[in-house]
Amino acid sequence: MFLVGVGNKTGSQKYTANDSLEELSRLVKTAGGETVGKLVQYLKTPSPTYYLGKGKIDELLHIRQQTQYDTVAFDDELSPRQQRNIEEILQVKIIDRTVLILDIFSKQARSREGKYQIELAQHQYLLPRLMGQWTHLERLGGGIGTRGPGESQLETDRRLIRKHINRLQHKIDQISQFRKLQRKQRKVSRIPIVAIVGYTNSGKSTLFNNLSKSNVTVEDKLFSTLDTVTRRLTLSNGQSLLLTDTVGFINKLPSSIVAAFRSTLEELNEADIFLHVVDITRKDAANQCRTVDETLNKLHLTHKPRIIVFNKLDLVIDNEMELAEITTFPCLEEEFILPNNNISMISAVKNWGMSKLLEKLILKLNNEVIY
Secondary structure, eight states: OEEEEEEOSSSOOSSOHHHHHHHHHHHHHHTTOOOOEEEEEEOSSOBTTTBSOHHHHHHHHHHHHHHOOSEEEESSOOOHHHHHHHHHHHOSEEEEHHHHHHHHHHHHOOSHHHHHHHHHHHHHHHGGGGGGGGGGGGGGOSSTTOSSHHHHHHHHHHHHHHHHHHHHHHHHHHHHHHHHHHHHHHHHHTOOEEEEEEBTTSSHHHHHHHHHTOOOOOOSSTTOOOSOEEEEEEOTTSOEEEEEEOOOBOTTOOHHHHHHTHHHHHHHHTOSEEEEEEETTOTTHHHHHHHHHHHHHHTTOTTSOEEEEEEOGGGTOSSGGGGGGOOOOTTSOGGGOOOGGGEEEOBTTTTBTHHHHHHHHHHHHTTOOOO
C-alpha cells in the first residue's frame, strides 16, 4: 500500500505531515496491510479535484511502475469527487484514513452495540459515494436502452441504505436508553465513576487490567479496545468506585465515527474523574495529549477533573526507584509539564507507581485538590 498526505510549511501545524503519515502506516499495519512507500506534498489546502496537485498525481502514476502498489491510502478523508478522479487516473483501489479506521474498527468490535456503531458509520460514509458505483453506465452513451436504469438503481440503493441507517440508529438508540437507565441507577447508588481516557495504544487497557484485576484484551496495536468496559473497584480505604475503559482517541478522528459512537462516549459524561494516560515513550507525546484535549473539548468534557498518568516508564528507566528522580520529559512541551501533584508516573505492565496513583485517586475522591 502506498501512503499519501498533504502538509504545509507555515509552522502552524502541531502534527507534521510526516508524523501523520507515520501514524497512517501504523494504521495500515494494524489493518493487516504493508506500506511500500510514502509521498507528501506541501499545499495551503488540498486540491478539491485531486487532493494533490496534478503533477503529484502523475508522479504517483510513475511510482506505481517501480513499487507495484495496488492500493493508495490518503491521510485525510477524500470527497467522492476526489476519490473518483484519482481512481480514474491511477486505476488502483483508493482509500482514505476514514475507511482505514472503519476497517480496523469492524475487526475489533466485539459487542452488539460496537458492531451496530461501526456498520452505521460505514453506511453513512458510503451513501454520498454511491454515484461512483454507476459510472460504467455513463460510458454507454445516450439513446434507446440507456435512459433511466442507472439513475433508478442509484435511487433504489440510496433508499435502501437510508432505511438501513434508520434501523441501525433505532437499535443504537434502544441500547443508549438502556445505558441511561444503568447510569441513573449508578447515580442513585452514589458510586463515583473513574474513566480511563487517552490516545490509542497508550496503555489504557493495561492500566485497567492492573487496577481492576480484569483480562481485557491488550495488544500492541491501534484501537485494540473498542467496547466500553466497566468494573467495580474497592480501594484500600474501603471506598468503592466504578472504573471504565474507553475507546482510544487518534489524530484526525473522523466526525462520522464520533457521531456513531455517541452513545458509548456518553459514558464519559457521567465520569467524576478522568485518568488521562500518556505513552511517555512517544516522541509526539505532546501532540497526542493535545489531540485528547481537542477531542474532549468537542465532547464538552474538558471541565472534568483529571489526573495525568505517564505510562510505559519501564521503557525509559531501569527500575521503579528512578520514578521519583524524573522531573521533565524532553518529548513534552512546557505547557504539558504540570505541577507534580497533577501527575502520576507509572508502568502499568510492571506495576510501578501504582500505589501512588491510587493514593492520588483516593485524595481526589475525598475532594482534595489535585487538578
